[in-house]
Amino acid sequence: MxxxxxxxxxxxxxxxxxxxxxxxxxxxxxxxxxxxxxxxxxxxxxxxxxxxxxxxxxxxxxxxxxxxxxxxxxxxxxxxxxxxINLPDLITENTEKRELIFIELENLIIGGGTSGLGVLSEISKEEKTLLISSNIESNTDIPYPLPQINKDEFSKLLRDTINENKDRILEGILLGKFDEGIGFLTKDKILMVRAKRVFLATGGRYIPPIFDGNDIPGIISKNLYLRYGNRITKAIALGNSDDIIKVLFKVEKRVIINNGVLFLSKYYKELIDELGVEIINTNNLKVKREKGGMLKIITNERSFDSNILVYAIVKQPKIDHSYNIGIPYNFSEYFHIYMPIHSIEGKTNDNIYIVGGMRGISDEYTSFLSGKTAVNEKYLDEFINNLKDYTYIYDYYYQKNPKENPSPYIYGNKGYVCECEDITLSEVNRQVGRGFSKVEEIKRTIGLGTGECQGKLCTYSLGSFLGDRQLITFRTPLYRMVI
Structure with a gap:
């Protein structure tokens, strides 16, 4: 590229x-x-x-x-x-047959990011354990500096953990909870797993913000930028958290666009000044694609020409995963995060723990520590110290009487809320004007959240916009099974 x-x-x-x-x-x-x-x-x-x-x-x-x-x-x-409607004329029959296998374990780790590997590194080799994740190797390369540890040393630690536990790692996708156990789709099998302890380490997502032209190609998440496009130096950043600053190490213009709400840890507040980051506040963003493929990014204050626009609003835990397997959640009107209910150690009930991005943690080393802490409380003090200094999510646990903030996803009165079903903010507002004020009601009346992703993106931004404390019911299977 x-x-x-x-x-x-x-x-x-x-x-x-x-x-x-x-x-x-x-x-x-x-x-x-x-x-x-x-x-x-x-x-x-x-x-x-x-x-x-x-x-x-x-x-x-x-x-x-x-x-x-x-x-x-x-x-x-x-x-x-x-x-x-743009739908396929033909889908060929799937002739692959997958064997259904039932497994009993002492420990099941769902997800192979840094937090999942942190869990795996602490569990005894004597315990029957399985970590199931998709594309685990991609999580071992850290493309930007880390404040607490040398990034190359940390990447090596992650790779060593994988190499030492190859017999306990399996590639697969979470399907959800069934009567028979927690289901996974692998290359040639469907697994049904029962475990004494479950560690949910499937991470979080960056939800697309809503503005005029927000569906134009070239507007991508921080995850995709780091995976495919981090060699592109002509990029503008849009967001309000530590994660958006991580985009700026290799770009020509260190500019962040946001709508006035900023969630930054102590370390990244200081780093903004060190990097010379310019922050532009706007409540009216518009993006157009020019001839030749460049993006014209227009704010109240000024405009930019750029190859891409990279966004990273607050990291949203994958509530579809946690809620599906029985963990209730709260809505924070300060962060606009839907957070699974858990203790500071990550415990949710008798046998399920959430770690890393499933707790809104975006710092890689702190995420790793959250996994170790869930297994062994001797890491708790170190984890809390890292949470305080290197993550904005510390305030979720320790801030008393946090104020209510407007939605960090809204940058004007135009744009697409649900790209799967082509539903705009204007259509949503018409339904609100008719008296529908809940995400589930909007889903039932205009079909938002019923497309390809089954609400994995749009329901979060809509819930934030409406201030709704409850999203839709995320049913099994969480990801499509081609049968």
Whole structure:
């Protein structure tokens, strides 16, 4: 990938025929996959040329499509779906057969980030343990300096942990909780696991902010930037947390756009001055794509030309994972984070612990310590000290009477809330005007959260916008099973 340009595969959106591309590479997220000639192609791992087919476009509001009156005329929906919605004409039959296997363990670690490896490093080799994760090796390379430890030494520590425990690591994707146990999809098997202790280390996500033009290709998460585009030096950052500063080490202009809310740890507050970061506050952001592929990024104060716009709003724990396996959560009106309920050690109930990004922790070494602390409380003091100095999430545990903040995801009154189903903020506001004030109500009336990602992105930003303490019900399977 060249430093001057980020070439990404382009996909046409479902209803509005907008040119879109991936924002992150987690399985199941919008525009990570296409169906071509009946076969599924993962755009994160398969080289795919920019290609798309224009069809006749007749926009129909989602509220009309979800109206009960249309049930009287189902043929109209069939015609519209077949000819005017961008859906595959053919999906070939999946002939692969997966064996169903049941496993009993002492310890199950779900997720292979730094926190999951922290757990694994503390568990005795004598205990029957399994760590299940997708693409675990990608979590061992740290591309920016760490405040507490040499990043190369830490990367080596993570790789050594993997090499020493290869017989206890398996690649797979969490499907969710079933009566028979917690299910996983592996390359050739479906596992049903029961364990005495479960450590949930599947991490968090960066939810796309909402503004005019927020679905344009070239607007990507910090995760995708570090994975594929961190050699691009012409990038503008958008966000409000420590994580967005990590984007700025190699860029030409160290500029952060935010809407006035900042969550920074002690270390990163000092680093802003050291790096010479310019912070631009705006409540009216607009992005356009110019001829030649450059982005025109327009704020109240000034505008920028850039190859990409990288976002990292507060790290949202994957509530779909934790809630699905039985862990309730709270909504913080200060951080606008949906957080699984847990103790400072990470304990949620008799046998389930959450660690790392599932607690909103974004500092890699502190995340590693959270995993070790969940197994052995001798690390608790060191963990809390790191939490205080190197993460903004410390205030979640120790700040008394935190103030209420506006949503950090809203940068104006335009933009897409749900990219899977092409639902705009204007459509959401119409439903709010009709008296619907809950995420579940918006889902039922206009279909938000019912597309490819099943609400893994849009329900968080919508919940933050509405101030709703409860998101949708995340049902099993959490990720699609092709059968």
């Amino acid at each position: 060249r430093s001057s340009k980020m070439d990404m595969p382009i996909v046409l959106s479902k209803r509005h025929r907008r040119l879109r591309s991936m924002k992150d590479c987690e399985p199941g997220l919008p525009y990570n996959e296409i169906v071509e000639n009946g076969k599924r192609i993962d755009l994160c791992y398969s080289k795919q040329y920019k290609k798309y087919t224009k069809k006749i476009e007749i926009r129909v509001g989602t509220s009309i499509l979800h109206n009960k009156l249309l049930r009287i005329f189902p043929n109209i929906v069939k015609i519209y779906s077949k000819h005017f």
